[in-house]
Amino acid sequence: MTLARFIITVFCLAAAGVLQAIDFRNDIRPLLSDKCFACHGPGGKPKAGLRLDSFSSATDGSRRGGPAIVPGDPDKSPFIQRITAADEGDRMPPPESHKKLNNREKALLRAWIASGAEYQTHWSLLPITDPTAPQADHKEWNNHPIDRFVWRALSRQTKVPSQEADRRTLIRRLAFDLTGLPPSLAEIRRFLADKRPDAYERLVDDLLSSQHFGEHMARYWLDLVRYGDTHGLHADDYREMYAYRDWVIRAFNRNQPFDEFTVEQIAGDLLPTPTTQQLVASGFNRLHLSNSAGSALAEELYVNNVVDRVNAIGTVYLGLTVGCAQCHDHKYDPISQREYYQLFAFFNNLDGLSHTERKKSPPPFLGFPSEEQSERVADLKRKINAAGKDKLKRESLSKKLAALELAIPTTLIMREREQMRPAFIYRRGLYDQPGEQVERRTPAALPPMDQGLPTNRLGFAKWLVDPGHPLTARVAVNRFWQQFFGVGLVKTSEDFGSQGEVPSHPELLDHLAHRFVANGWDVKELIKYIVTSRAYRQTSFASVAAHQADPENRWLSRGPRFRLDAEMLRDQALALSGLLDRSMYGRSVKPPQPAGLWQSVALKVSNTRVYVPDKGAATRRRSVYTFWKRSIPHPAMTIFDAPTREVCIARRERTNTPLQALVLMNEPQFFQAARELARQALDRQAPDNDGLRHAWEKVTGRPPDSSELELLESGLDEFRQQFTATASVNLGGEKLTAEHAAWTMLMNSLLNLDMVKAKQ
């Protein structure tokens, strides 16, 4: 780079940043991490003995070749010479890394060194602060601390926020966000009529106390912890853990504090005299994929399961990709391979074999027999004993016992073995290459465990929810935020490490995390705090230019608008049409799906080889109760980006594809919903335009304007033309009058509207 260009670049930087000091955390560390740390980072043996992840190592004069960085003097810093070298052979990063620094980035690094090359600890590892909310010079935006942070960020971007959305929009947005279901017309009317000044807060409270709140919140959690109804490997047999799913729903509904929620899941079994429910919660440790292959190696499986458990803790609570350190020191974050196996040691003591022998609940598990079942088990056991040496009789009785035991509801739980399994550093992560033995210990880059805590999972869990822990609360509030706004304040909600994205609103994130902990990890309170902000209540109507300028709405200049998740789409169609069965809990259910899907992939002996759909109301339950076969979940779920639940997923993709359009147009339950809605419209026996008005309002939550109504009328005419030839028509398997058929197509059109498949 020529001197002139350098000066211009720095000048531009200075102008843009108003001579703001270069921020190591936002500007420099992400660069060093992405471009340099793979070879010169915290992991393993750094190339040329050079580490660039700390001040002392980067400026170490005793290194052969001298200090790479001379603070205050970029021209004397070999680091700058190497990144700006004209010769490709000398230039860093080298070509084989496929990484490049552009001129702006080089100028940033130069300016950083010129200003003293100050290093700072990675932001997410620093203690959570309690920043004071700035003042906003706008009345509406100065009430709520969230808004004051948002306002300042917008001002810096020279952006302006949007108007508040109307009440109809708000109730629909809130209902989906808090219960996963659309509001009914009656609920909309009630809210519109509520003239009290705190009508909105009251609505939030009502929705938070709905039983559907827990079902909705649980769904996100179940993605995160990879809950499924099958083992997921090899035969992918049935695995019974729905009691855990129900525990999660109940935990959200009774607003269990998030710290307790965490401790019970990680170590419910280690609490003094644990309750049944706490044991059920400890099943968290058993949600990983499991195998029952005859050919699988027991030790390999055991180790794989522990690895899966540890990596889950990384994604769910730490927001760190700890799994990288399974085979070698983490290349970007301060987690050595030794530290990985020290974490591993906490989770390496399950009192159960890894060989599941194709059981629905490999031990340890809890059974929930009914009284009658208990009696029958005892009775059969007595009879087997009494049968003595009569082999035939014993066999027949044993068969009966096995069948009975299969029918008894169970759930997998966690339990420690008495003698602790030693943990080793596995060389290159290979289960059959144990090296040095290690003890349980938390990573050095995080605050140490309180001396008073036991050195086991319980101590570990309590360490995670210690108010001084920098990650747990930040990671949790960020995910809750993401639910409402579509993107987290940290976009990479699964990675708060060096390679993750830095927060868009760092102080807001800390404010929320700090407040969350101070309020006793109160989840409903946090959610109410978020959804009562002005930022949340903005309209999502904006110009095309505004959408293009900030497609993900990171600066929050408008309200959230994005496609509903798979479950919400299906539940919406069922709810709007009145088909939804609102009963809660219990065994997972099987709504209809195209025949042959399971057979097309299943192992011949798998007990989930043939999909037998349920009948009646069970097919119309909320989707959180849909059976999740991990090798091939329900297609109406996966087509809309639901994960397979094989790995922990902190955020779903949100795509828009033709296959999705086909589901909404043709999937039998969606079509049934259209028929039902049409039936109800016809039952009203109102004139056309009133019927259309009502139907539109029911589905979209607001009345149609005149041009919409005109389109609806002409659409209905068109559909009537299509069906005039016959008096009755078989539509999707049901014989309907021509008029009913025409209305069904109208409803099918409405259920396919973008505004219906989106929260806005």
Place this chain on the structure above:
Amino acid sequence: MKATRRHFLKTIAAATMGAGALLAAKPGPVKVTHFRPKAKRLIYLFMAGGPSQMETFDYKPGMRDRFDQDLPDSIRMGQRITNMTARQSRLPIAPPFAEFRQYGQSGAWVSDLLPHTAQMIDELAVVKTMRTDAINHDPAKTLMCTGSQLPGQASLGAWLSYALDSGNPNLPDFVVLNTSKWTANVSTQALFARLWGSGFLPTRYQGVTFQSNGDPVLYLSNPSGVSRQTRRAMLNLTGALNRRHFEEIGDPEIQTTISQQEMAYRMQASVPELADMANEPASVKRLYGSDVEIPGTFAFNCLLARRMAERNVRCVQLFHRGWDQHSNLPVRMRGQCRDVDQACHALITDLKQRGLLDDTVVVWGGEFGRTIYSQGKLTRTNFGRDHHPRCFSMWLAGGGVKPGIVHGETDDFSYNTVHDPVHVRDLNATILHLLGFDHERLTFPYKGLDARLTGVEHAHVVRDILV
């Protein structure tokens, strides 16, 4: 009044479709190949279960004299074996039961179980020294298809559909055809959606499975009683309302919805047209054999794959199951080979006749090979073989592949590689290379890494098998 209204609706619909066509181009972030590709598309014939290399391409005549002898320790070298044979007191050698002959100008040895494949041996590059890290089906298949034994990674087809520009705006870029009928209908291992999943890539890149029963693409057909015309009317109404809403709210995602609904409508015509083989000439069908008439057979799917290649679908992956012969191998292996042999030959011939082989890569093989020693009881005529990850055979053909060669050599027991090992990673790097991509540069940021199909360990393009 009514006529006017309908006219109004149609005008709006026309405008809507215009916007749809504009937006139909896939917003793929790569689109441009790293260098001039040798091929434009891939057909991957996956033999799930692990076909025996000793009964197909890896001729080991020396074993004939070693019937029931123990596998020498000098060969096994303490390498791990599965639980199924680890507890056997002996590892007795089961000489391959099939006869071998040399074929073509290359003089490559091919087993009698694959008579049709043998006839086209000069079109193929046979790799005898494939190797994998996994010893069990599930992780081995996952490694083969996604580059990692652990779930969560993107499949080869997903990578290609992410990397390549859309080949046909009316069809998916990555189609999966699962064979629903095969001979050895026992101990058939499961498949998993992750084998064609998008992993960390956006889910729009995942494979679309074509079903052999019912709708080829899930939910493709309109409900009974809903004609194509009625669907058009419905989309006109929905499109007009969506378009109106877009003008109001400004979110470009609404335009994407409109264009995807239009593509769904086009697929409702293009997919049945693709799947309808009525017009295939009898001479072509004869090439594939009588199975081609039965939906769900490998032959049927091979012909379907050719029709997809013609329509420029970027990646078609066929899964044929039943290759896991732990017992009764001689009988079952014969049937399995019969299932696929003629259709493989037909596919290559058919592609070649149409000039499509020049820019289509075809890959054949399973997730690992099998052991020279018998699992279970060994007799002269009956035995089983366990999983063997250290060497197995695959073949490639088509655009950019050197025809008529055999790559690599294994030892006399087909147990270890003597020279030129080809790891799964190397194979995947080579496939990407043929399609115009440097496997080290085709990356996607995920969990802090520039994730790639070939993972973090070294992989190399197998130049010896390229033209």
